[in-house]
Amino acid sequence: xxxxxxxxxxxxxxxxxxxxxxxxxxxxxxxxxxxxxxxxxxxxxxxxxxxxxxxxxxxxxxxxxxxxxxxxxxxxxxxxxxxxxxxxxxxxxxxxxxxxxxxxxxxxxxxxxxxxxxxxxxxxxxxxxxxxxxxxxxxxxxxxxxxxxxxxxxxxxxxxxxxxxxxxxxxxxxxxxx
Amino acid sequence: xxxxxxxxxxxxxxxxxxxxxxxxxxxxxxxxxxxxxxxxxxxxxxxxxxxxxxxxxxxxxxxxxxxxxxxxxxxxxxxxxxxxxxxxxxxxxxxxxxxxxxxxxxxxxxxxxxxxxxxxxxxxxxxxxxxxxxxxxxxxxxxxxxxxxxxxxxxxxxxxxxxxxxxxxxxxxxxxxx
Numbered sequence: 130x131x132x133x134x135x136x137x138x139x140x141x142x143x144x145x146x147x148x149x150x151x152x153x154x155x156x157x158x159x160x161x162x163x164x165x166x167x168x169x170x171x172x173x174x175x176x177x178x179x180x181x182x183x184x185x186x187x188x189x190x191x192x193x194x195x196x197x198x199x200x201x202x203x204x205x206x207x208x209x210x211x212x213x214x215x216x217x218x219x220x221x222x223x224x225x226x227x228x229x230x231x232x233x234x235x236x237x238x239x240x241x242x243x244x245x246x247x248x249x250x251x252x253x254x255x256x257x258x259x260x261x262x263x264x265x266x267x268x269x270x271x272x273x274x275x276x277x278x279x280x281x282x283x284x285x286x287x288x289x290x291x292x293x294x295x296x297x298x299x300x301x302x303x304x305x306x307x
Numbered sequence: 308x309x310x311x312x313x314x315x316x317x318x319x320x321x322x323x324x325x326x327x328x329x330x331x332x333x334x335x336x337x338x339x340x341x342x343x344x345x346x347x348x349x350x351x352x353x354x355x356x357x358x359x360x361x362x363x364x365x366x367x368x369x370x371x372x373x374x375x376x377x378x379x380x381x382x383x384x385x386x387x388x389x390x391x392x393x394x395x396x397x398x399x400x401x402x403x404x405x406x407x408x409x410x411x412x413x414x415x416x417x418x419x420x421x422x423x424x425x426x427x428x429x430x431x432x433x434x435x436x437x438x439x440x441x442x443x444x445x446x447x448x449x450x451x452x453x454x455x456x457x458x459x460x461x462x463x464x465x466x467x468x469x470x471x472x473x474x475x476x477x478x479x480x481x482x483x484x485x
Binding site: 193218219221222223224225226231234235239240243257258259260263264267268270271273274275277278279281282283284294295298299300301302303304305306 | 396397399400401402403404409412413417418421435436437438441442445446448449451452453455456457459460461462463472473476477478479480481482483484
């Protein structure tokens, strides 16, 4: 059911994710869907988490900068080349007015993804690749939040060329050193 | 009309902003509203820009860090203490599916606000308070984008205590210096 939902979401967008349609595509019953998910939006958020999990893995080669560039490039490509920009925008958009989608998106996708990012950042901090007093949640805001800012708020195009500059500026800062 | 719309938006949220209601509150005619704005969402975005402009002025005392803390604190307080979080979320949410709101929000609010931020950052860059190779649009993403990230995507509470840490990490970076 998650696979069918993920495909529908990426190919046709959030409006296509109805319990009727998913039941038909997945060969399951609507009763089962109602039993497991409070709303189609909740199902869509979980399906997007499942669908994107493999692509959005956090590598750990020991080189934080390289690993962040790898992961964020995959994230940006998912948006720009694999059609996730529209369904993600629709999910976050719906989350602003629909409490079911809000909870599903935040608790089923955004916050768990942040925890995965924190894990990788904590490992880097232990190895001295991030300052001991660096705020890891702010690093998350600075990297992935910047992409969402352009996607949702500014609504300007961006591509993977942004990624190395975004990572370098998050790590080195914008002010002169010293 | 902008004043009446701004009040409605902040007190009752985006659904209250209809041409009927604004015409009644402002003592104007719906014909006039239709002549000037393509949709209530467009009117709401412009009213929010007008309403927030005075509060969100960029000071220039010559000290970039202090000025950014002042401006971002005003921005965060507007969200958390003056009721802007809900209407802003609703506007950005609607922008994801309604092309009229999308254009009004991005072109009538978010992108003009970014240009105002850039002006202040360019002055700081000329004075050597930002590196010559710092990307000013990324600074904007790192500061205001981080707040929107928590508001819209993560949907976690935040307050003005976040601001100095956000500014310092954007300026100094998260990695050890040197």
